[in-house]
Amino acid sequence: MQNTNVAYDSKVEGEIIVTQADAVINWIRKHSVWPMPMGLACCAIELMAAGASRFDISRFGMEVMRFSPRQADCMIVSGTVTYKMAEVIRRIYEQMAEPKWVVAMGACASTGGMYRSYATLQGVDRIIPVDVYVSGCPPRPEALLDAMIKLQDKIGRERSVKNLTARNAKPAKAENLALAGAGKES
Amino acid sequence: MGYDLLVDVTAVDWDAQSPRFTGIYHLLSTTKHEYLRIAADCADDINPSLPSLCEVFAAANWHERETYDLMGIHYDGHPDLRRILMWDEYPYHPLRKDFPLAGIEVPLPADDVAEATGATVLPAPMMGGPFVSSADGPMSQTEPSARDESWTEQKEKPTD
């Protein structure tokens, strides 16, 4: 994909590159996504395959799987979310530092999948905001890679300061919106 | 007797019949290689209970917790009869015949998460499948099952 945010001509600009802060910040963010592998069921096996040598997620700069939410910025929910587990997922999501993104991997995480039952949350987007949904049961590792590349595109298109303050699963309340423009100072 | 391995503890809900609940035990003899299945009816249909086997077989502990969780059978003398699959406050026993497969609306297990997200435990949308029940007659005869959608030259393709 051609990067339209950075234009550089060494004859004109010498050693200076002119660009936007958003473009630089997003460029840094999207090429070092640290995923939190929220492996809950069979889809997690494909997530592991995506990380192994044949598919090698590190080609796209997101191989640093972190099992601590404090160090991760993209939760990959791969598997069936039961109501009992929903609380845990929400808490882990809240512990992740902003900016953060969520990928719902597979039919179960996206919609409850084949588990139309009393015990299964019908889509993880009921408790946390999801950026990319991946279809399949399970999705092949290529599908996950495609989703992660789509997420990179999405990160590249975002306003970089927008994500500095806490998001809620519900639409942001008025005071949060006001803070979002002001960045981190309170 | 030599039946020294407890393989499974489960139960049956006979729905409209009485006695309604039957506890089932599967035992194996590791010396004679014989299986034994024991069925024990619960006298009380409303608050069914059975004696716990934990004293005899340590393996009974979690099996009895599961049967208690999903069928609501109390095992008297069990050292720690808590739910094992559903969360502690869950008010129903989902494998009973009068419990709909889709579920019944109750609050989420965690209050703060429920408040922050507005989510509840909702009945799952069944949309005619994958499992359907004809819904008339006692549920023991109308178990939800996969709908027969096969069709051939002789048998028409279902339309709905």
Ligand code: SF4
């Ligand atoms: S979508 Fe399929 S493979 Fe993935 S967790 Fe659900 S049942 Fe398993």
